[in-house]
Amino acid sequence: MTGRAMVHYRRIFGEPIPRVPIVESRDVSFFAFGEDLGQTHGVSPLYFGMRRQLDLHLVEAAFANGAIDFTGQSGSLDLSTNRLHLQSGVLEAPIIIAADGVNSQIAHQVYGQAFDRSKIGFALEVEIPEMTDTELRIDFGAAEWGYGWQFPKSEGATIGLGGVLSRNADMKSALSSYLDRLNLNTSLRPKGQFLPFGDFRTKPGSGRILFAGDAAGLVDPITGEGIGHALFSGEAAAIAATSALNRGSPDQALNAYVRALRPVHQGLKHARRLRTIMFHERLRSTFVRSFQSSRSLRGEYFRMMAGELEYGTLIRQVATRLPGFAIRALQRI
Numbered sequence: 603m604t605g606r607a608m609v610h611y612r613r614i615f616g617e618p619i620p621r622v623p624i625v626e627s628r629d630v631s632f633f634a635f636g637e638d639l640g641q642t643h644g645v646s647p648l649y650f651g652m653r654r655q656l657d658l659h660l661v662e663a664a665f666a667n668g669a670i671d672f673t674g675q676s677g678s679l680d681l682s683t684n685r686l687h688l689q690s691g692v693l694e695a696p697i698i699i700a701a702d703g704v705n706s707q708i709a710h711q712v713y714g715q716a717f718d719r720s721k722i723g724f725a726l727e728v729e730i731p732e733m734t735d736t737e738l739r740i741d742f743g744a745a746e747w748g749y750g751w752q753f754p755k756s757e758g759a760t761i762g763l764g765g766v767l768s769r770n771a772d773m774k775s776a777l778s779s780y781l782d783r784l785n786l787n788t789s790l791r792p793k794g795q796f797l798p799f800g801d802f803r804t805k806p807g808s809g810r811i812l813f814a815g816d817a818a819g820l821v822d823p824i825t826g827e828g829i830g831h832a833l834f835s836g837e838a839a840a841i842a843a844t845s846a847l848n849r850g851s852p853d854q855a856l857n858a859y860v861r862a863l864r865p866v867h868q869g870l871k872h873a874r875r876l877r878t879i880m881f882h883e884r885l886r887s888t889f890v891r892s893f894q895s896s897r898s899l900r901g902e903y904f905r906m907m908a909g910e911l912e913y914g915t916l917i918r919q920v921a922t923r924l925p926g927f928a929i930r931a932l933q934r935i
């Protein structure tokens with residue numbers, strides 16, 4: 603989780619960080635296309651934990667605050683009435699917040715597909731329990747239009763990579779090559795999932811249904827960060843729904859929600875355009891040289907990952923080091 607995600611977490615749940623084992627890291631080693639870009643020390647922290655522990659903690663908090671568990675039942679949603687027909691009965695809600703992830707069944711029902719396969723990303727990772735005291739490492743280009751990672755965890759380390767699916771025909775082989783590069787020999791099975799890598803819905807909802815998190819496509823197209831935006835959008839959808847209901851105008855919830863998401867959409871748009879420049883084949887050597895020679899650029903990138911810096915500022919830093927054609931492309935952003 604980034605610093606940005608932690609700020610949202612703190613505001614929403616009222617505790618400084620989740621009460622699960624977390625490793626904090628302030629040092630990172632950057633690599634790109636096989637070249638060592640250098641290390642950055644003492645930067646803003648990133649927080650690493652196990653998702654199953656975090657998710658269990660959040661589910662328990664939800665139950666403690668009155669949530670009711672209907673999982674395990676098949677059912678069908680009637681979009682015209684917002685009624686969910688379950689085996690145990692019918693649920694009806696004036697407003698539905700669909701936070702059912704990248705494979706959202708509700709998005710499938712509303713839009714005909716949960717995501718656009720030509721734009722979606724995919725990420726794959728393996729958890730290695732015996733790896734302790736692991737350094738935080740980022741490898742740009744370990745996947746096409748994406749990156750590889752080595753994340754320290756309280757129960758070992760997670761090694762993975764993610765990128766745009768249409769540019770990575772064989773993600774499993776890319777992960778094997780990456781593990782070989784790190785001299786890691788493991789027979790553990792990787793786990794993977796689609797990643798809505800910057801392909802967000804500009805109007806995330808329809809009628810009285812609001813989509814949040816991955817179901818709304820809110821994943822950063824460069825860093826792959828989705829937890830922070832999922833937290834923020836879930837909260838924004840809840841606030842929009844509550845105030846629309848309090849005013850007796852549930853149909854207004856979606857417009858209020860879209861307004862609340864504007865800054866997130868703006869950041870994702872910037873990141874999406876910056877990505878086309880970062881991973882442009884002609885700019886690779888410029889990118890590698892800039893990162894190698896500039897400690898401040900590495901630091902700024904990390905601050906952006908930590909959520910302390912917006913993409914606009916990073917773009918300005920990058921722009922001073924780019925050749926003319928790339929600057930012209932950036933000016934159009």
Ligand SMILES: Cc1cc2nc3c(=O)[nH]c(=O)nc-3n(C[C@H](O)[C@H](O)[C@H](O)COP(=O)(O)OP(=O)(O)OC[C@H]3O[C@@H](n4cnc5c(N)ncnc54)[C@H](O)[C@@H]3O)c2cc1C
Nearest residue numbers: 701702703725726727795815816817826827828829830832
């Ligand atoms: C390999 C990988 C690594 C990643 N690493 C990071 C990272 O380090 N940091 C980061 O910020 N982001 C990371 N992401 C992205 C991040 O996981 C997502 O953006 C984030 O989890 C989105 O949260 P969400 O609540 O929208 O969706 P999810 O976390 O997917 O939650 C959706 C939930 O809805 C449930 N669900 C779906 N359908 C139904 C149904 N019909 N009935 C009941 N329940 C249902 C699902 O079981 C799931 O629990 C990673 C993604 C992948 C694939």
